[in-house]
Amino acid sequence: MSVFTINNFKYLVVHSGFTGRLIDRIEELNNLIFEEVYLEGTDNDYEIRSTLFIKDEIYGEGLHKFGHDGDIDDILNHLKMIGCKNLGLIAFRCSCLMHALEMIKVLKKMNYCKSFRVEGITEMVFVGKTTLIVDIDCESG
Numbered sequence: 001m002s003v004f005t006i007n008n009f010k011y012l013v014v015h016s017g018f019t020g021r022l023i024d025r026i027e028e029l030n031n032l033i034f035e036e037v038y039l040e041g042t043d044n045d046y047e048i049r050s051t052l053f054i055k056d057e058i059y060g061e062g063l064h065k066f067g068h069d070g071d072i073d074d075i076l077n078h079l080k081m082i083g084c085k086n087l088g089l090i091a092f093r094c095s096c097l098m099h100a101l102e103m104i105k106v107l108k109k110m111n112y113c114k115s116f117r118v119e120g121i122t123e124m125v126f127v128g129k130t131t132l133i134v135d136i137d138c139e140s141g
Helices: 019-036 069-081 097-109
Strands: 011-015 051-056 062-065 089-093 121-127 131-136
Touching: 011 069, 011 097, 019 051, 019 089, 019 097, 051 069, 069 089, 069 121, 069 131, 097 131
Parallel strands: 011 131
Antiparallel strands: 011 089, 051 062, 051 089, 121 131
């Protein structure tokens, strides 16, 4: 019997809306994540913590890839499995709930949406045993 634990996933997807606003600030976001989120058990390579993609089909211009296509395809397939509407997503490599919350705090520091806050987390869903999707209510996004 295989046991799935809360720290046994590969990707974090934050669904919050307005993610298209981060596309021009991707280097700033990746640098902030690199500075503020220490990933135990890794070689702390910059790429390990870099953003994989931003997808915003309402307020943005669709899918913008920054990571490896295999990772992105895996995540997008998981999102299709649950019928995610892709209204504002940002994805990272992440395998620890504590680091996922730290990455969400970094997104808050980016001030891309005035209503984005950690307290706005409304749902956390594991999909395909590799993807943690965190839904954040930003009131309008």
